[in-house]
Amino acid sequence: MTDVGINAPELGRVSEISIETLAGPKKRARKEAAIRSFFFFAASVSVLISVLIVGSLMKETWTFVSEVDWSVTWGEIGWFPRQGLYDMPTLLVSSLIVTIVAMLVAGPLGLGSAIYLSEYASKRTRKFLKPILEVLAGVPSVVLGFFALVFISPQVIERIGRNGWLVIGALIIVVYLMLVLGWARQLVRREAGTELSTQVKRVMVLTLLVASALILIWWVNGVAGSSDPEAANFFTVKGSGQLAAAAVGVGILTIPLVASVSEDALASVPDELRQASAGLGARKMTTTVQVVLPAAVSGIVAAFIIGVSRAMGETMVVFLAGGAADQAEFTASPFDGGMTMTAAMASLATGTDSVVGEALTFQSLFFVGSVLFLITLALNIVASRFVNRVREKY
Amino acid sequence: MVASTLGNNGAKARVEDEIFGRGRDLRGSGFRTLLLSCLGVSLLVLVVLMVQVVSDGWSVLSTRPIDFLTGVLRSQPGDDALGISQGLVGSFWIAVFVTFLAFPVGIAAAVYLEEYAKQNRVTTIIDTAVRNLAGVPSVVYGLLGLFLLVKGSKYTNWLFVHPFNWFWKLFKDEAAFQGQSTLIAGGMTLAILVLPIVIITAAEAIRAVPSSLRQGAYGVGATKWDVIRTQVLPYAAPGILTGTLLSLSRAIGEAAPLILVGAITGRLAPRESVLSGIGSFTEQFADKFTAMPIVIVGWIRQPGETFQPAAGAAIVVLLILVIAMNSVAVALRNYFEKKRG
Numbered sequence: 001m002t003d004v005g006i007n008a009p010e011l012g013r014v015s016e017i018s019i020e021t022l023a024g025p026k027k028r029a030r031k032e033a034a035i036r037s038f039f040f041f042a043a044s045v046s047v048l049i050s051v052l053i054v055g056s057l058m059k060e061t062w063t064f065v066s067e068v069d070w071s072v073t074w075g076e077i078g079w080f081p082r083q084g085l086y087d088m089p090t091l092l093v094s095s096l097i098v099t100i101v102a103m104l105v106a107g108p109l110g111l112g113s114a115i116y117l118s119e120y121a122s123k124r125t126r127k128f129l130k131p132i133l134e135v136l137a138g139v140p141s142v143v144l145g146f147f148a149l150v151f152i153s154p155q156v157i158e159r160i161g162r163n164g165w166l167v168i169g170a171l172i173i174v175v176y177l178m179l180v181l182g183w184a185r186q187l188v189r190r191e192a193g194t195e196l197s198t199q200v201k202r203v204m205v206l207t208l209l210v211a212s213a214l215i216l217i218w219w220v221n222g223v224a225g226s227s228d229p230e231a232a233n234f235f236t237v238k239g240s241g242q243l244a245a246a247a248v249g250v251g252i253l254t255i256p257l258v259a260s261v262s263e264d265a266l267a268s269v270p271d272e273l274r275q276a277s278a279g280l281g282a283r284k285m286t287t288t289v290q291v292v293l294p295a296a297v298s299g300i301v302a303a304f305i306i307g308v309s310r311a312m313g314e315t316m317v318v319f320l321a322g323g324a325a326d327q328a329e330f331t332a333s334p335f336d337g338g339m340t341m342t343a344a345m346a347s348l349a350t351g352t353d354s355v356v357g358e359a360l361t362f363q364s365l366f367f368v369g370s371v372l373f374l375i376t377l378a379l380n381i382v383a384s385r386f387v388n389r390v391r392e393k394y
Numbered sequence: 395m396v397a398s399t400l401g402n403n404g405a406k407a408r409v410e411d412e413i414f415g416r417g418r419d420l421r422g423s424g425f426r427t428l429l430l431s432c433l434g435v436s437l438l439v440l441v442v443l444m445v446q447v448v449s450d451g452w453s454v455l456s457t458r459p460i461d462f463l464t465g466v467l468r469s470q471p472g473d474d475a476l477g478i479s480q481g482l483v484g485s486f487w488i489a490v491f492v493t494f495l496a497f498p499v500g501i502a503a504a505v506y507l508e509e510y511a512k513q514n515r516v517t518t519i520i521d522t523a524v525r526n527l528a529g530v531p532s533v534v535y536g537l538l539g540l541f542l543l544v545k546g547s548k549y550t551n552w553l554f555v556h557p558f559n560w561f562w563k564l565f566k567d568e569a570a571f572q573g574q575s576t577l578i579a580g581g582m583t584l585a586i587l588v589l590p591i592v593i594i595t596a597a598e599a600i601r602a603v604p605s606s607l608r609q610g611a612y613g614v615g616a617t618k619w620d621v622i623r624t625q626v627l628p629y630a631a632p633g634i635l636t637g638t639l640l641s642l643s644r645a646i647g648e649a650a651p652l653i654l655v656g657a658i659t660g661r662l663a664p665r666e667s668v669l670s671g672i673g674s675f676t677e678q679f680a681d682k683f684t685a686m687p688i689v690i691v692g693w694i695r696q697p698g699e700t701f702q703p704a705a706g707a708a709i710v711v712l713l714i715l716v717i718a719m720n721s722v723a724v725a726l727r728n729y730f731e732k733k734r735g
Contacts, residue, residue: 112432140647313531
């Protein structure tokens with residue numbers, strides 16, 4: 001602070017203090033401006049990177065889109081990039097299966113952990129319990145991939161087996177339908193009290209009903225096949241490494257993320273709500289389920305969407321434990337080997353030093369990457385809307 | 395009469411039970427147990443995972459731990475020279491790249507966003523870019539690295555090579571980024587990958603600096619840079635350090651972008667000793683490379699599970715590295731949270 005440029009005798013003569021004196025020497029202002037522009041440059045690097053990502057995806061994707069024969073990208077037998085068959089439904093359906101199964105694991109476990117940590121745990125137990133999630137969040141995805149391949153696949157998925165999964169599938173359907181119906185009943189009851197518009201409600205109910213119908217069809221298909229033990233169907237567990245094993249691994253990786261975003265949402269609910277509820281004589285569980293959870297619903301939805309986005313972008317677990325290498329036939333069963341968008345990209349990049357093969361193989365890598373990028377981007381934008389809604393509310 | 399009943403201890407407990415519902419709220423305690431078991435499942439998974447990898451890697455770790463750390467990639471699982479030294483070296487250099495590229499830029503960006511940025515369109519754009527980058531899947535960063543830093547193009551040369559030609563000359567005679575997958579490409583890709591995480595955590599730490607500190611410094615005539623240098627950054631340092639350690643451990647465990655960038659999963663010729671000359675030292679940055687997670691991926695994907703013990707042992711080493719970093723980060727944060735109340 002030696003270059004401040006004002007010394008005591010000058011200050012003594014009041015008449016000589018001008019704007020210039022207070023602003024200090026020009027040199028100092030120039031230095032400050034230079035430092036400011038250095039920081040601005042550093043901040044704009046992230047904009048540059050965003051532009052570079054979009055740019056590098058676009059160039060090769062454009063080559064693929066303009067040159068590919070579109071008939072090989074839809075309705076073919078599977079994803080065989082080195083033979084020039086780029087069947088997108090194979091990858092999209094596998095990604096969807098992995099995401100759904102992963103969220104069946106991460107959703108309840110993550111939310112349950114978050115509720116316990118935020119509502120029930122005392123400060124001291126929190127100190128012991130929180131590190132579980134922190135360690136889990138630090139486990140690299142290759143490790144989970146290894147675990148999914150050598151433990152989850154043989155010891156869980158294959159051991160439970162076809163009949164076990166039929167029963168578990170039925171249980172999931174029953175629980176899911178009960179939740180949907182219970183929730184719909186509540187919606188009807190408290191029509192005026194919720195902040196969601198009727199239009200959003202209609203869309204949500206419709207989506208849930210369609211999802212229920214699809215799950216029902218999936219399960220009925222499994223049951224129908226069971227009369228003929230030879231016939232392969234949805235619930236026949238195949239090979240070493242299945243989409244379901246990989247998906248459970250992905251789900252385990254997603255638990256800490258869902259937990260931490262939901263915990264933030266729960267923590268942002270003001271204590272006055274809890275106190276008012278307790279004051280009215282509500283028990284802890286009633287307060288949690290009927291007051292805190294509805295108040296934090298936007299943040300919890302955001303946590304789930306971020307979880308979906310993360311699960312869809314997870315690569316190594318599916319690459320290692322998904323049960324398909326280099327190529328995959330179309331499958332809609334989680335108990336079959338398959339290839340998600342991410343695993344297909346990793347497969348394309350391994351094997352040889354660089355991506356070689358049929359003319360458009362290299363470009364197909366970027367095409368799949370663009371599709372994945374757009375899906376996750378859309379999910380993240382929707383999620384941040386929900387997060388902002390919580391921020392605005394409290 | 396009321397007094398006499400209340401004086402009775404058993405009755406008092408009964409009344410308290412009636413009021414507080416202790417031991418009667420079966421649904422409530424069931425719910426609580428259910429929630430706790432969610433955390434229990436996570437703990438169980440962690441324990442089973444640890445037991446699994448340690449028991450898989452035990453045959454290697456117990457018989458030849460030092461040889462395994464110093465050995466190189468081999469095609470036979472029983473080879474005495476088999477080991478992970480190349481992976482460790484690759485991961486070390488990737489950590490160096492992240493430290494020297496992502497940390498300065500990330501922390502500076504956070505300083506700009508928290509201390510300088512005004513509420514205008516440019517700030518909104520930067521903020522949106524950072525938030526969206528944090529959600530981009532890691533493979534997509536791999537594509538960026540593959541396109542820009544491995545395949546290269548005239549744009550890459552224009553952006554990265556020509557302006558810094560003097561720099562690249564240090565590593566290799568001809569310009570880098572010409573269709574070769576290099577350690578530089580891998581390191582830079584991971585530095586880009588963790589940049590948004592560094593920015594977000596550092597910005598959070600800076601936001602937590604009490605504004606009274608800033609006002610006090612301004613009051614005695616400090617400039618903005620003085621305030622940042624002498625007040626904001628020292629106060630936010632523990633939080634920033636926690637974030638950087640977490641992102642470093644993320645970079646070391648990340649495999650997908652490196653696979654896209656073309657890290658070597660199979661055999662890799664052993665490198666000459668660093669001692670054999672400065673040329674050999676600098677050249678490794680422009681040469682083929684591997685890293686810990688990639689070594690593991692390579693061994694898991696070998697047919698017939700013959701490399702499973704080696705993969706298990708390598709995972710144990712990687713987990714020790716990553717968990718040590720995370721624990722230091724978390725311990726640091728808890729220590730300072732406690733100290734500052």
